[in-house]
Amino acid sequence: MKIVTIHTEKIQNIFEELNTNFGGKVTFDVDEYTLEVNNNFAKGSIIGASFNDNISYVQFDMTFSADLKLNVISGTASPLYFAYCSKGNLSHSFGLHGEERKLKMFQTAIVTSKLNQDNVLYFEKDKKTKFTLIIVGTQPAQGQVNSLIQMVRETFFQESQSEEFFYAGSYNLKIGEKIEQLNAVTQTGIVRNLLKEGILKIVLAMEI
Numbered sequence: 001m002k003i004v005t006i007h008t009e010k011i012q013n014i015f016e017e018l019n020t021n022f023g024g025k026v027t028f029d030v031d032e033y034t035l036e037v038n039n040n041f042a043k044g045s046i047i048g049a050s051f052n053d054n055i056s057y058v059q060f061d062m063t064f065s066a067d068l069k070l071n072v073i074s075g076t077a078s079p080l081y082f083a084y085c086s087k088g089n090l091s092h093s094f095g096l097h098g099e100e101r102k103l104k105m106f107q108t109a110i111v112t113s114k115l116n117q118d119n120v121l122y123f124e125k126d127k128k129t130k131f132t133l134i135i136v137g138t139q140p141a142q143g144q145v146n147s148l149i150q151m152v153r154e155t156f157f158q159e160s161q162s163e164e165f166f167y168a169g170s171y172n173l174k175i176g177e178k179i180e181q182l183n184a185v186t187q188t189g190i191v192r193n194l195l196k197e198g199i200l201k202i203v204l205a206m207e208i
Contacts, residue, residue, distance in 0.1 A: 054137030088129035
């Protein structure tokens with residue numbers, strides 16, 4: 001079992017740490033990062049970007065030669081994670097020794113941890129796993145009174161972020177269709193960025 005730790009404060013940090021642990025090559029185009037990996041430990045690609053309204057996403061399409069624990073450490077606040085598994089399956093726990101909950105193919109999950117508590121994702125060896133992780137920052141900001149982020153905070157956090165939260169939904173092919181649209185964007189530059197941001201916001205609205 002290999003344990004890899006990453007921090008979710010900035011998308012750039014995520015890809016620097018993934019590159020350090022997995023190897024491969026990182027490319028960058030208008031706020032979108034791509035890590036291509038092909039070595040004895042890992043094969044596949046990881047794509048991610050940050051958008052306005054404190055929304056980021058990271059998409060894994062990977063196969064590992066050993067079981068992997070991906071330990072996701074938050075910064076000063078615990079973000080909300082929306083995960084969707086398109087291929088294979090993976091598990092989640094709060095902390096390295098917490099209860100494992102499995103997320104199956106075509107299933108969506110909504111997760112947030114207590115402050116200073118890690119989220120851990122488990123990848124099975126030799127199994128191709130493809131999933132999308134949408135990261136929503138939950139710190140309030142000026143101008144977000146009626147924003148999507150404000151709706152997320154009101155829907156999932158109520159008064160505080162003192163409790164952990166895990167929800168595994170039923171199989172959702174409509175969200176799967178939106179994820180496929182995300183993958184099918186062929187435009188480049190700022191147009192690509194705007195199209196992907198729009199699709200991610202639709203996914204969040206469907207979850208809410």
